[in-house]
Amino acid sequence: MEAYKAKSIDEVIRLLSQFEGKGKVIAGGTDLIIDIRNKKVKPEALIDISSIDELKTIEDLGSFIRIGAAATFTDLVESSLLDENLYGLKKAAREVGSPQIRNRGTIGGNIANGSPAADSVPPLLCLDSTLILRSIKGEREISLRDYYEKGFKIGEDEIISAIQFKKPEGRQILSFAKLGLRKALAISRLSIATLLEIGGDNRIKTIRIASGSLGRHPLREYKVEEFLIGKDFNEEVINEAVLVLKEAMEERLKGRATLPYKQRAVERVFKDAIYGGLERLKVVEA
Amino acid sequence: MKKIGRGIGLSFYGTGYGNGFPDVSKARVRLLEGGKVGIYVGGTEVGQGAKTVLTQIGAETLKMPVEDIVFVHEDTVHMPDAGTAAASRQTYNTGNAIRVACENFRNKLKELAREHLALNSIYGLKVENGKIYLDFFPQKSLSFEELFEKSSKGDIEAEGEFVAQTVMMEEETGQGAPYWPYTFNACGVELEVDTLTGLVEIRKAVFAQDVGRAINPHLVEGQMDGGFAMALGYVLFEDLNLKEGKINNNKFSKYLIPTAMDTLEIEKIIVEDPESTAPYGAKGIGEPTMIPVGPAILNAIYDAIGVRITELPVTPERLVKAIQEHEKEKGEVK
Secondary structure (H helix, E strand, O other): OEEEEOOOHHHHHHHHHHOOOOEEEEOOOOOHHHHHHOOOOOOOEEEEOOOOHHHOOEEEOOOEEEEEOOOEHHHHHHOHHHOHHHHHHHHHHHOOOOHHHHHHOEHHHHHHOOOOOOOOHHHHHHOOOEEEEEEOOEEEEEEHHHHHHOOOOOOOOOEEEEEEEEOOOOOOEEEEEEEOOOOOOOOOOEEEEEEEEEOOOOEEEEEEEEEEOOOOOOEEOHHHHHHHOOOEOOHHHHHHHHHHHHHHHHHHHOOOOOHHHHHHHHHHHHHHHHHHHHHHHHHHHO | OEEEEEEEEEEEEEOOOOOOOOOEEEEEEEEOHHHOEEEEOEOOOOOOOHHHHHHHHHHHHHOOOHHHEEEEOOOHHHOOEOOOOOOOOHHHHHHHHHHHHHHHHHHHHHHHHHHHOOOOOOOOEEEEOOEEEEOOOOOOEEEHHHHHHHOOOOOOEEEEEEEOOOOOOOOOOOOOOOOOOEEEEEEEEEEEEEOOOOOEEEEEEEEEEEOOOOOOHHHHHHHHHHHHHHHHHHHHHOOOOEEOOEEOOOOOOOOOOOOHHHOOOOEEEEEOOOOOOOHHHOOOOOHHHHOOHHHHHHHHHHHHHOOOOOOOOOOHHHHHHHHHHHHHHHHHHO
16 A cells, blocks of 8 residues: 655645545544554555645635635634634534544544544534535535435545535524533434524524434434424424424434434433523623 | 432452462562662552552561662562462552561561671661661661671572461351451442433542551552542443344444543542551552442432432443333333
């Protein structure tokens, strides 16, 4: 196996093309190295992108934010652009693994690896994020939602160069909560991200909900969103939303041994996300 | 819902192999160049602090600073056997052997001092701070260093042995005295049970150990912290997930142990009731620190939610299952 330390995106996509599917991009390696050791993947070449600055920047583009795919979770945690209404994404990044893993693992890797438990993905789904892909053929964009829900494949000659999303507006607040079996280094048993906005009339003006580990990949919980939108925000409505979510889980995960447990536990995680977000909003607006 | 409960656990635990099994520790002590003293024992340091505590016992017996003790325990060529670093027995058993060896060594030094100082007997001679001197006429004195120089280099040594006293249990009746001495332990915890997720969070813990004598209080506290964390893993996390003889949780991403973030600062209480057969009263402290934590946690869970757990570990999934069964039973009673 050969290893290349690439210095630019152009060099990466040239190498990917040259190795015709037998080259693997490596950033933090927190998943890939394990797969290589377990012989799940046998690349001919590793292309290290961890020192390409243009892949690591977190940029404010006015109404959009663009995060380089090789930005580490620590980079996200330390970015002031993700305070305020984007706090849920920062919280998800902060709860990944351990300091060592956060220092190495990247947001692009979290997406490319395709784990249903990827912590950064539910918040990005709530933000309707777009993946920016590059290859020698050029650049293309796909929505993160389609990547998961429509089974879009990242080409063997392509690299995720960035993730881009529109900043939340007004009183929209992005939140995140997860259930791990211990306080650090725990793979999420389930996670929920929400983007919530309550209007002046106390009605739910914006609601997007995404879950992790409640399906084969992270996904949006449309049925719960449909139930909540326009409703008066109160405890009863939230309790009813939990029932809708449990029903959706029943349909999706029927027969899974873990379903009864997750159906019970999801109430805590969902409410932590919703109410934790509102608590955060108070801090943001203070 | 999140519910708070409190529980205690009490235990007593025997030091050593027990049940009449021959439990022997041996030690050798030798005068070294520069007046230092070497202690040689085949007792392994595995992080528990044996090397520190056993050095302290030697220094105390010879009334000299620990800095002047050369403690060697890694090379079987140079030392007699002190048994295994197991059964919480090194402090008590090997500590006793070292004390006996040091006492024999002291007597030997007095005999040699009597010859070199041309005295009539060893009475009135004291061994302290690296010298042997006459208590009521301290001008009559010989340092360890001088003694070493006068000897044929390295031949001044003594040995000591300790054989623990335990009695085999009668097979028919189960009666007897299988262990001596016992370490007594008590643990109290306050915890929070999340009845939705089954997560248990320890909020406070207090932990008391009767160690006889804390030869090194810092190390005793270290053992208590370590024993508590290890027990926490055993009670709440560590699950081999054995199915038809196959270990399914065969890696640390699945076989969970507590991280530093899952542990907490525990209040530690050292109780000192010296044991007469022990070196300066000290009893074994390794294993006993794990034992009362389990019952304390299980009792606190019962106090919080009224559910008795009878299988370890209490993983969130297992606890939720037990809560659901309990809710069902209560519903049927009504």
